[in-house]
Amino acid sequence: MSHLKTLIGFLKDRWLLLAAWLILFVLTVLVFWLIPHSPLDWGTVGYLFLMQCVLLVFFLAVSFLAKRRFWQKLTPRSGENLLQNYLQGARSVEEERIERYINQLISEHQELMQQVVGNQEEQKEYIDSWVHEIKVPLAASRLLLHAVEFDIPDDKFILLENELNRIDAYVEQVLYVSRLDSFSKDYLVQEVSIKSVIQPVLRNQANYFIQKNLHYKVVGDDQSILTDEKWLSFIFSQLVSNAVKYTPDNGQLTIQIDKDPQGTYLRLIDTGIGIPPEDLRRIFDKGFTGENGRKTDTHSTGLGLYLAKNLAKELGIELTAASTVGKGTTMTLFFPLLSYYEEIR
Structure with a gap:
């Protein structure tokens, strides 16, 4: 079914060629008809039409097979990413232009992805550094809180300790979010x-x-x-x-x-x-x-x-x-x- 759709699409793209062939055939018949003292032989016309059809089908078949080979390069196989592999093997000027354009897009995409990955790594390093740095004042605050434990009411002490624990939990969440992508290393x-x-x-x-x-x-x-x-x-x-x-x-x-x-x-x-x-x-x-x-x-x-x-x-x-x-x-x-x-x- 997919091959039939491909063939139909191929023929639709060449409707101008088919129209030009039909017009040329009609003009040929018209020329034979206009020749004086030469009666139009419809058998000859049919034979000429058949020969032109055979040549047209042969031309279209050769062109279709050549195009299909190139189209297969543009169709990703299961699990394959076209943006990771450059195209090669163009056999015509049209294919060379398409190949050059797609390879330029792939190159720009890969450069952009490298930049994104680099930015993500920098962001992850910053987050890891920030998490470790923030743990120092958190630990100091906890020590100060326990130092004044008997100088403040018990409910206030528990409330402050709970808030410190909550901050510590949120900091841990940030750390684990940043490490989620690199889980296999840790x-x-x-x-x-x-x-x-x-x-x-x-x-x-x-x-x-x-x-x-x-x-x-x-x-x-x-x-x-x-x-x-x-x-x-x-x-x-x-x-x-x-x-x-x-x-x-x-x-x-x-x-x-x-x-x-x-x-x-x-x-x-x-x-x-x-x-x-x-x-x-x-x-x-x-x-x-x-x-x-x-x-x-x-x-x-x-x-x-x-x-x-x-x-x-x-x-x-x-x-x-x-x-x-x-x-x-x-x-x-x-x-x-x-x-x-x-x-x-």
Whole structure:
């Protein structure tokens, strides 16, 4: 079907040639007719028409085959990017002009892409440098805060410490966003204990648990998994932060660890406000805050779950969400066993 469309397009582009041939044939017949004392032989006319048709079809076929070879160069194969390879092998002046023009576009595109990549690298280096620099005054502020701990009211101390923790969390988000593209250069997969990862995260959220009078419990036996401890810790911290943010005072968080023949499950179950059904399918989109995130007392950035989803994907972890408005949300991290993972691929 594609070859037929190509042929039809080829003939449409040469309608002037076909019209000129038809006019020439009519003029030839007219000349024979106008010759005096020479009766017009329609058999000769038919024979002449047939010969001209054969020559025309032969010419068009040779031209079509030559053009098709060049067109195939302009048609990318599966997985091929035409903007990465220069065209070569032009056989006519027209093809040389097209080839020269396309190669110039490819060259300009590659130069532009190199410039963009260079700018991105510079921006990433600046962000990394800024993140490390900002951590110094953050650490100094934390030390100063603890130095005056007994000179200010407890509620003020907890409030200031929470704000410092929030700033630190936002700084970490910026750092992980900048590292997302270079993930393959910055991870170490090894056998780790799930509880050894989640317990430090829960301790870091202690002030928020106290402030909102939230209770949590860990259910299930500890399990060992193959993953990168640092990146998994960040993923889980984003999930816990979201759960704490959207769970009202006196709520409950349950961390559930399960295992079956397919792999290990780490579930974070909260009794929060839940996610509306129309927002649930978009919560992992970059910058999406949804109805809950637009509330004035939550200050959502729309980056936490986006980072968690993408980092989990890089680690071979499946992150899913289930929620009921007014009852709570369950975030599930599934760690497939290697044999099962290879089998389903």
